[in-house]
Amino acid sequence: MAEKPHSSSSIMFVVIAVAVLLVVLLVPLSMLGKGAAPTAVDDDVDQRIQPVARFELQKAAAGGGDGQPRDGATVYAKVCQACHATGVAGAPKAGDKGAWAPRIAKGSAELLKSVLNGKGAMPPKGGGADLSEDEVAAAVEHLLGLSK
Numbered sequence: 001m002a003e004k005p006h007s008s009s010s011i012m013f014v015v016i017a018v019a020v021l022l023v024v025l026l027v028p029l030s031m032l033g034k035g036a037a038p039t040a041v042d043d044d045v046d047q048r049i050q051p052v053a054r055f056e057l058q059k060a061a062a063g064g065g066d067g068q069p070r071d072g073a074t075v076y077a078k079v080c081q082a083c084h085a086t087g088v089a090g091a092p093k094a095g096d097k098g099a100w101a102p103r104i105a106k107g108s109a110e111l112l113k114s115v116l117n118g119k120g121a122m123p124p125k126g127g128g129a130d131l132s133e134d135e136v137a138a139a140v141e142h143l144l145g146l147s148k
């Protein structure tokens with residue numbers, strides 16, 4: 001019985017020594033692993049969600065999201081208003097009958113063509129690159145409706 005404390009404390013010593021050795025050996029190893037692996041995984045995830053994220057951003061920017069065509073008022077508010085509400089860059093102002101009368105006289109088909117192709121400082125589709133032709137047409141009608 002006199003030996004027991006001695007033998008159990010030397011067992012403790014061995015256990016502690018092994019534990020310390022394990023910690024010293026394994027911690028740097030696991031840190032090495034952690035240093036490289038998570039960023040690789042993060043990049044991977046970023047890359048995989050990127051198409052979705054980009055798509056969601058475009059939808060958010062355009063204001064759609066449910067796949068339904070947007071009506072003229074919505075498109076006008078999102079895209080056209082930026083210039084046509086105040087007359088930025090020489091845009092004929094919404095509601096300015098004098099500015100619109102000679103344009104309206106060209107016919108809405110001609111005006112739609114101007115918007116689809118861009119005219120002067122107005123980019124094609126007024127900059128709403130993802131707009132369908134129908135959505136642009138609806139926005140033109142809305143804008144003309146404000147200005148007749």
Ligand code: HEC
Pocket residue numbers: 075076079080081082083084088089090091092103110111112114115119120121122123125126127128136139140143
């Ligand atoms: C970046 C500013 C800008 C945005 C955004 C913009 N426009 Fe224009 N728009 C202009 C300017 C400038 C003109 C005058 C172009 C000219 O006659 O040289 C114009 C002219 C027009 C005309 C008259 C074209 C013609 O042949 O006389 C229509 C119609 C029109 N815009 C509709 C729209 C619609 C619809 C939208 C949204 C889908 C839109 N615009 C977005 C700047 C803009």
